[in-house]
Amino acid sequence: MFNDGIADFWNGEVHWNASMAAYTTFKVGGPAEAIVFPRGRNELSLLIQGLRKINVPWHLLGRGSNVLVADQGVKGVVIVLGRDYGAIEVDHQYADGALVRVEAGCGLGRLVNWTARHGLSGLEFAVGIPGSVGGAIVMNAGAWQKEMKDVLALVTVMNGRGCCSVKKTEEMHFAYRTWGEKKGIIALEGYFRLQSDDPETIRGRCVHYQELRKERQPHMVASGGSFFKNPCKGKSAGQLIDEAGLKGVSVGAAMVSPVHANFIVNTGGATAGEIVLLMELVQAKVKEQSGVWLEPEVRMLGMECVMPSLRSLAVEE
Ligand SMILES: Cc1cc2nc3c(=O)[nH]c(=O)nc-3n(C[C@H](O)[C@H](O)[C@H](O)COP(=O)(O)OP(=O)(O)OC[C@H]3O[C@@H](n4cnc5c(N)ncnc54)[C@H](O)[C@@H]3O)c2cc1C
Structure with missing residues (x-):
């Protein structure tokens, strides 16, 4: 751990070894070594300069509505830019x-x-x-x-x-x-x-727009929104998944939403591993059915050491 090192340049709140599930709309994910909440650009600047000096990796998070965090958690510091x-x-x-x-x-x-x-x-x-x-x-x-x-x-x-x-x-x-x-x-x-x-x-x-959303998308259920990017031409990801007969298909508590096929939902207690397995199943079936390889829109956090194949997926530009 880097408890001592960080104290040299950060005197704000730190949540040590805190579950990331509370910080993502998927409601899954293991612990981050540390989570911090800078309140302005000066604090943020000092923080990332300090982390760079002690060689600790950091990851930026907003409200976690487009990320899937590994069950094993995240190495380093998660920096949440929030209401402050x-x-x-x-x-x-x-x-x-x-x-x-x-x-x-x-x-x-x-x-x-x-x-x-x-x-x-x-x-x-x-x-x-x-x-x-x-x-x-x-x-x-x-x-x-x-x-x-x-x-x-x-x-x-x-x-x-x-x-x-x-x-x-x-x-x-x-x-x-x-x-x-x-x-x-x-x-x-x-x-x-x-x-x-x-x-x-x-x-x-x-x-x-809110009414259209309610009609077409699942609500009151944990998800990361549209899971896959739409292909640049042809049918949407949702149409391709629907046509592959995957609506309602589950791995553990992760399910392809019966309401909108491009939403993978956490029906309660899903793990990131289950969501990744379901993602791979959808990719394979859609490829088999239509020849299209769907790329995830959801960004993966902490997955690289678990599944090397994920390094090429949803990489942060
Ligand atoms: C129910 C639901 C519906 C959705 N509908 C839509 C939709 O209609 N259209 C759409 O486009 N998306 C949709 N999304 C996806 C998501 O809400 C958006 O992508 C949203 O803009 C992500 O914002 P966030 O703060 O939650 O980002 P996060 O999920 O916290 O982060 C997303 C990525 O951005 C990076 N990041 C976040 N903040 C910063 C920053 N300040 N500087 C640098 N990097 C940063 C993170 O590192 C991560 O890689 C939906 C999601 C859900 C759960």
Whole structure:
């Protein structure tokens, strides 16, 4: 353990040997050696510089709604950017809207509500996507043919040495479910360019999207959202899995949702191992049936030493 080493540069709260299940929407995962909660960019910068010095690996986490953590847990420090680093403010007012600065730990739902209340349109598509603003930027989260990059103007990032810079979205390499940055780069803040609109009209669009989500996706059950990326052409991952007859198929307590075939759900007490086995079963059956190899959208954490084959899967760019 690195208890003594970390005390030289970190005096905030540390959860030692804490279960990651409480920090992911899948509700699975073994312990992280340590979990910490920086409250701002200075604390975060000192932390990652210090960890670098004592050679301890770290992993960034938002709300854990797109990660699957190994049953064996995670080596090193899990850094959670949460509510303490979640300010929202108008950075610049325009005749037709505003540029809004949002810190990475802000909940995406809280941001959508805030924009509706302030009569600023553009993020309605994100209603119902769980997670933090940082996670949404990194995953380029999207729904209903819109994604984060469509409304993001600038992103403040921090590199592995704790230095910050501001990047224009158009100069970054956003693509389907990725922001295109290298592993180890942290999203600190997003600047969203939003348009003025009537708050009630914005709320109406949010309600509409929320209803569609309720109709089409499982709710009140633990999952990581869509498990696989949609192939770049042809049928969606959900259609391919459905056509392979896999809805309702289980490994232990992990099940392909009968509501939406691209959701693997934890019906209660599933292990990460069961979810991975089900993932592999789905990949093999879909490949056999349609010739398409489905790549996971869900990011794996702590899996590399357990299953070397997973190194190539869902690797963090
Ligand atoms: C029920 C359900 C529905 C969902 N629906 C959708 C949907 O419609 N569309 C969609 O796109 N996604 C959807 N998702 C997936 C997920 O909610 C999104 O990908 C979300 O944006 C992830 O945010 P997070 O804070 O939970 O990220 P996490 O799961 O905590 O992290 C995801 C990845 O981003 C990295 N990361 C997180 N924050 C940062 C940061 N600040 N800097 C650098 N790296 C970071 C992590 O290391 C990890 O690799 C859904 C998930 C669930 C459970």
